[in-house]
Structure formats: structure tokens, C-alpha cells
Amino acid sequence: MSLALQTFSTVKDANAALQASGTRYLGGGTLVVRGANEGDVSVSSLVRVTEPSLSAITVSGGRVQLGASVTMAAIARHPDLAAVAPAARAVGGPAIRNMATVGGNLFAPAPYGDFAVALLALDATVTAGTGETPIEAFLAGRDDSRAIVTAVGFSLPKADSFRFLKVSRVKPKGISVLSIAALLQRAADGTVTSARIALGCMADRPMRAKTAEKALLGCKLTSEEIAPALAAVGEGIAPITDPIASAWYRAEVLPVHLGRLLLS
Amino acid sequence: MAKVPVQFTLNGSEKAEFIESGTTLLHALRDKIGDTSPKGGCHQGTCGACSVIIDGELKLSCLTLAETCNGADIRTTAGLAEAGVLHPLQRAFLDAFATQCGFCTPGVIMAAKVLLDRTPNPSREDVVEALSGNICRCTGYEPIIQAVLAAARANSQNAA
Ligand SMILES: Cc1cc2nc3c(=O)[nH]c(=O)nc-3n(C[C@H](O)[C@H](O)[C@H](O)COP(=O)(O)OP(=O)(O)OC[C@H]3O[C@@H](n4cnc5c(N)ncnc54)[C@H](O)[C@@H]3O)c2cc1C
Ligand code: FES
Ligand code: FES
Numbered sequence: 001m002s003l004a005l006q007t008f009s010t011v012k013d014a015n016a017a018l019q020a021s022g023t024r025y026l027g028g029g030t031l032v033v034r035g036a037n038e039g040d041v042s043v044s045s046l047v048r049v050t051e052p053s054l055s056a057i058t059v060s061g062g063r064v065q066l067g068a069s070v071t072m073a074a075i076a077r078h079p080d081l082a083a084v085a086p087a088a089r090a091v092g093g094p095a096i097r098n099m100a101t102v103g104g105n106l107f108a109p110a111p112y113g114d115f116a117v118a119l120l121a122l123d124a125t126v127t128a129g130t131g132e133t134p135i136e137a138f139l140a141g142r143d144d145s146r147a148i149v150t151a152v153g154f155s156l157p158k159a160d161s162f163r164f165l166k167v168s169r170v171k172p173k174g175i176s177v178l179s180i181a182a183l184l185q186r187a188a189d190g191t192v193t194s195a196r197i198a199l200g201c202m203a204d205r206p207m208r209a210k211t212a213e214k215a216l217l218g219c220k221l222t223s224e225e226i227a228p229a230l231a232a233v234g235e236g237i238a239p240i241t242d243p244i245a246s247a248w249y250r251a252e253v254l255p256v257h258l259g260r261l262l263l264s
Numbered sequence: 265m266a267k268v269p270v271q272f273t274l275n276g277s278e279k280a281e282f283i284e285s286g287t288t289l290l291h292a293l294r295d296k297i298g299d300t301s302p303k304g305g306c307h308q309g310t311c312g313a314c315s316v317i318i319d320g321e322l323k324l325s326c327l328t329l330a331e332t333c334n335g336a337d338i339r340t341t342a343g344l345a346e347a348g349v350l351h352p353l354q355r356a357f358l359d360a361f362a363t364q365c366g367f368c369t370p371g372v373i374m375a376a377k378v379l380l381d382r383t384p385n386p387s388r389e390d391v392v393e394a395l396s397g398n399i400c401r402c403t404g405y406e407p408i409i410q411a412v413l414a415a416a417r418a419n420s421q422n423a424a
Contacts, residue, residue: 003285003286003329004266004285004286005268005285005286005329005331005332007331007332026329026332028327029327029328029329029332030309030324030327033288033326033327033328033329034307034308034309034327036286037288037307037308037326037327038307038308046286046329048332073321092309092397093312093396093397093398094322094375094378094393094394094396094397095309095312095315095322095323095324095375095397096309096324096397098321098322098323099323099324099327099328172392172393172396173396173397
């Protein structure tokens, strides 16, 4: 393996170095070092940043800011992040969770990116370079992104408004057949007043289920009332096929699992 | 390829080496430093045979670049026995026939050690979760789970 690692103390210097061709950012390394071990020669050089702010978790006034180097393990054990901990805990086994970062998860191709699915449902913003980008736009343009992601931010959901489900065949740490995150606001009588649903493994990256979201508005979470949303959830999906599941299988079981998540 | 200096503590001893930039910790430990207790199984993060403890956290040495460990405290299975006396986990693995070919064992023991350091009286589910990143092709897992639970019981009896 011929990889050279450059370590910088500031994001600014690392961003400049990242512009060289064949250079990638090193987060936890669970994908990029794995790629190098596998013989991916497209990356010849890695850069990383030791700035402590990248590993900071801030929860204040209902807003959460996660530095890009924050690991899944740190999220899973943070006392104020219980609402999103299930999504962090869904990523890999214990050693992977100790290494996998929030920043890296945004770039993980399907079947990975379980935490990014949660962030998409939470309408997170991604800070990279000079500004903040809504996560949906960030994910759409991630292949061309050449700036280091420094943080993600989102409003901490109330525990009963956020739901996350990862479906895998090997328990407890198998790779996703699919994952679903839902942020639902409901009126006092249980009627859904707003819905954001994000899906993992239904495209090469996390995507919204916008037709299903619309179909849920005004519904109560009963099997009769959610039926139109379940019928619509497959609209616009292009699931991946991999050794875990075929695209056909993923599309078939998606409404079943969305139903379980909504009725849970 | 440029050589870079790397310094860390390995099982309580200071180590300083010049390594090629981009060398994995697994490679540095086995081929430079001579600690062959972490095993290279998949080099993909899936088997857990290369698991080591870095600053108290379980990590995969095949996916960790050695240069990122400057100043770190690294523990491997080779450092567990003290003065020739096996660590209670090692003893329990032998007693419970939890090791056959033994290839996965160093990684499994490091994963179990982190668990017992934090959760001295784990449930069976805790053990299964803690070992979920470690693949064993031989034992069928049950003897391993029993060994970890037995080591936990032995520890709590010693503490009592
Ligand atoms: C055995 C195994 C099991 C896994 N299981 C899961 C799972 O269940 N769910 C899941 O979601 N993922 C899983 N993964 C994938 C991976 O561990 C996670 O997606 C992780 O969050 C990736 O983060 P990282 O920091 O390790 O990424 P890295 O490998 O460091 O980086 C990945 C990519 O993102 C870029 N990048 C990283 N950080 C930044 C940044 N701050 N700014 C700009 N670019 C950046 C890198 O340049 C690289 O291109 C698994 C991986 C392995 C090896
Ligand atoms: S060799 Fe590191 S996980 Fe298999
Ligand atoms: S004892 Fe042979 S792989 Fe586990």
C-alpha cells in the first residue's frame, strides 16, 4: 500500500492540501483505509485534521452540533442524545462505532450511511468550507464535494417524534437490508401535522420518501389511515442490489417495515 | 515513500519506530515491532481478528494508520499475562474450550476485555453485543460467550 498521510492542525491548511489530485480526507478510516487495503489506487494521499472542535458535541437550546470527527460510539453514549442514539448504535459492531465518524457517514455509499439517513429525516445542515448546506443538497452533490465537512447541526427531536429502524439479517450488527428514519409532528389527537421520512438502501445514497410524507399528513397512525402512505413509499426508489438483498426484495419489504415503524 | 516517526506505549512499554507513511497499525505491530498477537484476517474491518485497545477503546488495527496513534496507549493480547500468569479471560477461554484454531481469539479477548473493564457483570446479551464485530469460524460462539461470562464471575468472586 502506498498512502501518504498528512496531518494538519487547522481545517484551512488541510483544505488546501485536499485539492491535490488523488487526495482524500481521513475520518475514521473505516471506508477509505479499507479501500486502500482492497487495492484502490485512486487514493494516493490522505489528509487529516487534529483540531479539537471537530470532535465536539454541543447540545444547547434544543440544537445539536456534532463535529465531523464525532464517532458513532460518542453519540450512542451521550446523555443528551438518547433520541438519535439508536441510529448511531445501528452502525457496525463496537470497534467500527469507535472509529466511524459522522463526517464519513455522510459520504458512505449504500448499504452504509445509516446515521446519514437519520440526519436527512432530521433536516440537518452540513457545514463545509465557508457555509452551511441543507443535508439533502449536500448529499446530492457529495461526489463533487472537495471541502472538509466540519460539523452537522440539527434540532434535537422529542423522543416520541423521531423513529429509526434498521433492518438487517445478521443480528446485532449486520449490514442494512434497508433503514428508515421518520420525524413526525402530531396534534394532540394524534393526527400527523408534518412528516419527514428518509430511506437508506433505496438509492446509492439516503433519499426522502416525499410522496409517502404527503400521504401521511392528516392521518392518525392506524393501519387503515397509513395504508396510502405505505402504497406510495416505493415511488421514485431505485434500491441497490448487493449480497445482502436484491433490489426487488428491498422494494417488496420497504412498505412492510415502514408500516411497522409507523405503528410501533 | 517517506518514513515518519511514530511513538506510542505498547502494553506499558515505550515504542519508537520509523515507518512508511500510510502503514496500518496492524502492519506496524506485527512486522516492525514484532507483536504478532493481533491477527490479520480480512483487512476489511469485518472479522475483528486485528482488534486492539487504543486509549481504552476497541479499534481495528487493520483500518487504523499507525501515524494516528502517536502518543497513544495501545494494548494487545500479548500484554495481558503478567509474570507468566494468564489473565482471567485467557484462563477462562482455555477452561471453556473457547478457542480451537485460535486465530480469532486475540481479537475476541480484546473485545471481551473492554466489555469487562466497563461492565464487570455483563448479561449474555451484553456479551453477544460486545463480540458482534468478531467472527469465529470454529467454535460456534457459545463456548466463547460462556468463557466471557465465566471470567466475569471469577472477577466478581475475586473482588468480593
Ligand atoms: C465492517 C464494517 C461495517 C460497517 N457497518 C456499517 C453500518 O452498519 N452502517 C453504516 O452506516 N456504515 C457502516 N460501515 C461504513 C462506515 O464505517 C461508516 O459509514 C462510517 O461512518 C464512515 O466514516 P469514517 O469516518 O470511517 O469514514 P472514512 O473511511 O474516514 O471516510 C469515508 C469517505 O468520506 C470522506 N470523509 C470522511 N470525513 C470527511 C470530512 N469530515 N469531510 C470531507 N470528507 C470526509 C473520506 O475522504 C472518504 O472519502 C461499516 C464499515 C465496515 C468496515
Ligand atoms: S483484519 Fe482487521 S477486521 Fe479483519
Ligand atoms: S477459534 Fe478458529 S476462528 Fe475462532
